[in-house]
Structures are given as C-alpha cells and as structure tokens.
Amino acid sequence: MRVIITGGGTGGHVYPALAIARGLKEARPGVELLYIGTARGLEADVVPRAGLTLATITVQGLVRRQVWKNIPALVKTGRGLGESWQQVRRFRPDVVVGTGGYVSGPVCLAAALQGVPVILHEQNAFPGVTNRLLAILARCVCLTFPEAASRFPRRAKLVTTGLPVRPEIIQADRDSCRQHFGLRPEQLFLVTVGGSQGARSINGAMLPILKELAGCQDVSLLQVTGRRDYEAYLQQVRTQGIDLAKYGNITIEPYVYNLEQALAAADLVIGRAGASFLAEVLARGLPSVLVPYPHAAANHQEYNARAVARQGAAVVVLDRELKGGRLYQVVFELLRSREKLKAMAAAAASLGRPGALEAIIQVILKTVESG
Known part of the structure; x- marks a missing residue:
C-alpha cells in the first residue's frame, strides 16, 4: 500500500498528519509513505524527525483582505500544482490524505485529477477554505466537530471521527x-x-x-x-x-x-x-x-x-x-x-474521542480496499 500524506504550515495541520502516518504504519507495517509539504512550514522540521520522507512543492497562501497581493501566490500555486502532479504520478499512491493548509490544495487536486482517491481531515469547527473547496472531490471528509458539517457542500461525504491524539x-x-x-x-x-x-x-x-x-x-x-x-x-x-x-x-x-x-x-x-x-x-x-x-x-x-x-x-x-x-x-x-x-x-x-485515529485509519483502509 502506498499513501501520500499532505498538510502543512502549522502544528494544527502537521501533527494530525503525523499521527495518521504512525497509525497507518501500525495497521499496515509494509505501507510506503510520502509526505508532501513546503520547505518553509513546520513540516520541514518535524516530518524528517519523525522518520518520514518529505517532498516539497512551491506554494503560497492567499491574502484574504488584500486581493491584489495574490497574483504571486496564484503563480506559485500553479507551479505547485505542476510539481504535485509529478509527485503523484511518480509515487503512484493508492490514496492521498490531506489534513489542511494551503499546501494540501494542489496535492489533493492533482491526485483527484489523476483518479487517485482523496481523504480529508478537518480539525476545526469552522473548516478551512482548502478543505471546503476540496470536499466535493474527496471520497470522504473526516470531521473533528460535527458542527463543521453545515459548512461543507451538501454532496460531500462526511463522517465525524474526532482528531487523532498522541497515545x-x-x-x-x-x-x-x-x-x-x-x-x-x-x-x-x-x-x-x-x-x-x-x-x-x-x-x-x-x-x-x-x-x-x-x-x-x-x-x-x-x-x-x-x-x-x-x-x-x-x-x-x-x-x-x-x-x-x-x-x-x-x-x-x-x-x-x-x-x-x-x-x-x-x-x-x-x-x-x-x-x-x-x-x-x-x-x-x-x-x-x-x-x-x-x-x-x-x-x-x-x-x-x-x-x-x-x-x-x-x-x-x-x-x-x-x-x-x-x-x-x-x-x-x-x-x-x-x-x-x-x-x-x-x-x-x-x-472526547480517544478512538479517533483508529476511526480515520479504517476510513482510509476501506477506501483503498474499495478502489
């Protein structure tokens, strides 16, 4: 089984991703994992320390209130989409798991366009823009708070799992x-x-x-x-x-x-x-x-x-x-x-949902098994 995990920028996106990676290793000892992030986010430091292979792409977050400053960000995101396409094509994953942050946008989009199943995890009661936009392309969106469900598109497949907690x-x-x-x-x-x-x-x-x-x-x-x-x-x-x-x-x-x-x-x-x-x-x-x-x-x-x-x-x-x-x-x-x-x-x-990690792993495994 081959899995790409992506999410970055802050600990709120990175640490759940690392917990999922660890859970997959325990559930499937032979799993091959690739983490895709940026060279500047928290993931650049903690992902290699966790023993995972890190590939980086070029991407930049959008400025919400100063739209005119987004032209360079859009150019970089377009470049990041091309780089993500190549990473997905080269690694040939069975599934891509995104935990949010602007880096996960081009990676999950590239995967979906190549027919690779995408699973998302949303940590907050008010979901991030990236996950809301990607939800219609995802096989499933795992929620931490059930309150977040109303902010996703109606056609999105949602399940409340909770957020992975360190053992x-x-x-x-x-x-x-x-x-x-x-x-x-x-x-x-x-x-x-x-x-x-x-x-x-x-x-x-x-x-x-x-x-x-x-x-x-x-x-x-x-x-x-x-x-x-x-x-x-x-x-x-x-x-x-x-x-x-x-x-x-x-x-x-x-x-x-x-x-x-x-x-x-x-x-x-x-x-x-x-x-x-x-x-x-x-x-x-x-x-x-x-x-x-x-x-x-x-x-x-x-x-x-x-x-x-x-x-x-x-x-x-x-x-x-x-x-x-x-x-x-x-x-x-x-x-x-x-x-x-x-x-x-x-x-x-x-x-509290101490079984959150197991629930998310089951979603991922069932998605891979169903093709």
Missing part, C-alpha cells in the same frame, strides 16, 4: 502523574498553557490569580509561559511580591516536554482553543477555561471553544475580556465548586 496522552496514569508533581490526593491542580509560544495576554491575566493562590494549601498551579516571555514574566511575578521559593504550590516554566503528565494530573486547564490541544483535553476528560486566539484564521478557535462550551465541558473567556478580570472571576468560581468541575469533567469525557 501518550491517553495512556498517562493519573495517580503516578500526580505523584510526579508532588500533589496530595485532595489538592486541586490547575494547569495554564498558552500554546508552544505562550500567550502574553493569558500570562498577564494570571498574575492576580497567582497572587491569590500563593501559599494556598488546597490548590497547586503549573503555568507554562512560553520561552519568549519567561524571564520578563518572572520579573513581573516578583514585582507582585510573589516569592516562588517561599510558596511551593506555584510552578512557572517556559515550556514543558511532558505535557501528557501535566494533563493527566490536572483538575482544571486554562488554554487556547486550537483543535489539537482541545482534543487532548477532551480525551483526558478535563474541565477547561478556553481563551480563543483572536487572530486565528476565520476566528476558528472561538468556534472550537463555543462548540465545547455548549456541551458544558468548558467556559469561554475572550481575549479582550482578560484585562477586565473575567479570567480571575471564572477560575475562582470553578475552584470553589468541585461539583461543577466534576460535571464539566463528565461532559468533557463524553466529547
């Missing part, structure tokens, strides 16, 4: 992870993550929360600031009179490599509403306070957050509300009500 997220043992962080059985553990680069606005809004929780015996807190703002934030913490050495219940880190341990140990999570992070939070059955990134394409993070909040698993705090103290208000309302946290956790667990 270590699901397999992490809560008791041993809580021991790792030195937590007592009755102690609540609050984890704040602003994404791999951190989130300056969330960090700033956390300062009064840190001040209130400093020395609290009932709550322990881990805040991940991002490397960019770590040192400056520590200075802000000191300015607030918070002595981290004195108050052992607060830990501030620039980055954590063992996020799966932190999530397994957590009782409440504060973070952005990217699809991959949300899938991990829901797979763990965690209550969350979601602060959507306000500049995400088509505001898709707010759509993601609202979809989860409607089911009772999260509370949404908009980025513009952070300066008004709403995060402080929401966090302490939740920390004071363990019954509320328990209800939110149950709602999150009902939304």
Whole structure:
C-alpha cells in the first residue's frame, strides 16, 4: 500500500498528519509513505524527525483582505500544482490524505485529477477554505466537530471521527502523574498553557490569580509561559511580591516536554482553543477555561471553544475580556465548586474521542480496499 500524506504550515495541520502516518504504519507495517509539504512550514522540521520522507512543492497562501497581493501566490500555486502532479504520478499512491493548509490544495487536486482517491481531515469547527473547496472531490471528509458539517457542500461525504491524539496522552496514569508533581490526593491542580509560544495576554491575566493562590494549601498551579516571555514574566511575578521559593504550590516554566503528565494530573486547564490541544483535553476528560486566539484564521478557535462550551465541558473567556478580570472571576468560581468541575469533567469525557485515529485509519483502509 502506498499513501501520500499532505498538510502543512502549522502544528494544527502537521501533527494530525503525523499521527495518521504512525497509525497507518501500525495497521499496515509494509505501507510506503510520502509526505508532501513546503520547505518553509513546520513540516520541514518535524516530518524528517519523525522518520518520514518529505517532498516539497512551491506554494503560497492567499491574502484574504488584500486581493491584489495574490497574483504571486496564484503563480506559485500553479507551479505547485505542476510539481504535485509529478509527485503523484511518480509515487503512484493508492490514496492521498490531506489534513489542511494551503499546501494540501494542489496535492489533493492533482491526485483527484489523476483518479487517485482523496481523504480529508478537518480539525476545526469552522473548516478551512482548502478543505471546503476540496470536499466535493474527496471520497470522504473526516470531521473533528460535527458542527463543521453545515459548512461543507451538501454532496460531500462526511463522517465525524474526532482528531487523532498522541497515545501518550491517553495512556498517562493519573495517580503516578500526580505523584510526579508532588500533589496530595485532595489538592486541586490547575494547569495554564498558552500554546508552544505562550500567550502574553493569558500570562498577564494570571498574575492576580497567582497572587491569590500563593501559599494556598488546597490548590497547586503549573503555568507554562512560553520561552519568549519567561524571564520578563518572572520579573513581573516578583514585582507582585510573589516569592516562588517561599510558596511551593506555584510552578512557572517556559515550556514543558511532558505535557501528557501535566494533563493527566490536572483538575482544571486554562488554554487556547486550537483543535489539537482541545482534543487532548477532551480525551483526558478535563474541565477547561478556553481563551480563543483572536487572530486565528476565520476566528476558528472561538468556534472550537463555543462548540465545547455548549456541551458544558468548558467556559469561554475572550481575549479582550482578560484585562477586565473575567479570567480571575471564572477560575475562582470553578475552584470553589468541585461539583461543577466534576460535571464539566463528565461532559468533557463524553466529547472526547480517544478512538479517533483508529476511526480515520479504517476510513482510509476501506477506501483503498474499495478502489
């Protein structure tokens, strides 16, 4: 079996693609995989590290509000379509799997024009432009959020599978992870993550929360600031009179490599509403306070957050509300009500799809078997 996987630009497109690649290797040990991306996106770094062959094409995203700037992008996309055609023709795949991002457009189009079956995966509640345009050419579109279905063409074949989550997220043992962080059985553990680069606005809004929780015996807190703002934030913490050495219940880190341990140990999570992070939070059955990134394409993070909040698993705090103290208000309302946290956790667990990867792999395998 030969499979081309394509998707790029950001982790939201690349990491699901890598999870699918890993799932295919486990399901079909002899599978031959080719990843097609760009030379500048995240995939250029992480795909070779994952042991996959990477082929790159020339492509550039469109500028939504400045149409006149799109002429060079259209020229590059045309060139990328030609390069994609050659890659598909040379590799002769049984199926092409696209996870979104502008690089997947020419690759999936070239495959469909050559009669190769195309499978798409859409991560967000508000689907990206590329996947919406490609949907009518695809054999199937795998959705993370059922809410996304209304934004696809009626003739598109859709199935809700969820988003692939790293096995270590699901397999992490809560008791041993809580021991790792030195937590007592009755102690609540609050984890704040602003994404791999951190989130300056969330960090700033956390300062009064840190001040209130400093020395609290009932709550322990881990805040991940991002490397960019770590040192400056520590200075802000000191300015607030918070002595981290004195108050052992607060830990501030620039980055954590063992996020799966932190999530397994957590009782409440504060973070952005990217699809991959949300899938991990829901797979763990965690209550969350979601602060959507306000500049995400088509505001898709707010759509993601609202979809989860409607089911009772999260509370949404908009980025513009952070300066008004709403995060402080929401966090302490939740920390004071363990019954509320328990209800939110149950709602999150009902939304989590730990079997998402297996469902997507089955779609791919059935497509190949049906020709």
